Amino acid sequence: MMQERVLTGDRVTGKLHLGHYAGSLKNRVALQEQYESFVFLADVQALTTHFDRPEVIRDHARDIVLDYLAAGLKPEKTTIYVQSLIPEIAELTMYFSMFVTVNMLRHNPTVKAESKNSSLDELYYGFLGYPVSQAADIAFCKATLVPVGEDQLPHLELARKIVRRFNELYRPVLVEPKALVSETPRLIGTDGSAKMSKSLGNTITLDASAEEIVFKIRKAKTDPARIRKHDPGHPEICPIYAYHQAFISAEAPEIREGCERGTISCTACKERITAALEQLISPMRERRAYYTERQQLVNDIVMDGTQRTRSLARETMLEVREAMSLNLFG
Known part of the structure; x- marks a missing residue:
């Protein structure tokens, strides 16, 4: 066959x-x-x-x-x-x-x-x-x-x-x-209003530098209903939580619980996904550099x-x- x-x-x-x-x-x-x-x-x-x-x-x-x-x-x-x-x-x-x-x-x-x-x-x-x-x-x-x-x-x-x-x-x-x-x-794109799209400029490319990842995630929109650090969050409407689900799914339940209880801040949440994205993209940069030179x-x-x-x-x-x-x- x-x-x-x-x-x-x-x-x-x-x-x-x-x-x-x-x-x-x-x-x-x-x-x-x-x-x-x-x-x-x-x-x-x-x-x-x-x-x-x-x-x-x-x-x-x-x-x-x-x-x-x-x-x-x-x-x-x-x-x-x-x-x-x-x-x-x-x-x-x-x-x-x-x-x-x-x-x-x-x-x-x-x-x-x-x-x-x-x-x-x-x-x-x-x-x-x-x-x-x-x-x-x-x-x-x-x-x-x-x-x-x-x-x-x-x-x-x-x-x-x-x-x-x-x-x-x-x-x-x-x-x-x-x-x-x-x-x-x-x-959802980093602007929090639409899907990731090259034309909207709300993406993180696969060749992004460590500095670009930090900058993009730091500026990214989160739960608009969460005003103060310890306010209960709503992960289902937070773009950053979707990134957790996509890239570090094993940690997503813990992140969700902490967000809903208000025990993890948006800043801490962003720091975790930033580290995960750097771990994902870093080897891609190395392979890309190899082929770019050839x-x-x-x-x-x-x-x-x-x-x-x-x-x-x-x-x-x-x-x-x-x-x-x-x-x-x-």
């Missing part, structure tokens, strides 16, 4: 941060020990919101690869590749788009939410068709497992429908992927991964064209 194949990726719009680590990257590092793993730089999909600023993609592609390697992804276990260098993905996207209706895309709740939250003044074709492209990302390499958060389940369900429809229309050559749902809570090695890792993925893509698309009777003129 074919080994389970896991696929994940990131839009190339900036350095990765603690929200990415808690939500997906930490999980990817663990999954690579169990499954055949593919991780890609979604540079084409980044254009859905950055088509007028493509230099952002160019500037941050290497940053994200360094984030991957620093976090613990191993090139011998995880294939890292660039989306735009696999033209078969674009070809499969076009084939899928022929039988996916506009209504199906418009009713996708994730697209609705993202279009409302984006700064785009109009709904562009590429943005609306993002789920079709995402389905091709998954299908071209016959990924069997896709790690997702609850908010991404509609995207994956649409991908499953698209693959199922293709197999019904032509021949069952593509694999219907399954979800690996992450239960990690989404981290730029050609980083290039080779990405290009070797891309070449391996391209070979796989060619095999899949031969099957797809055969199923669709598009193997014209032999």
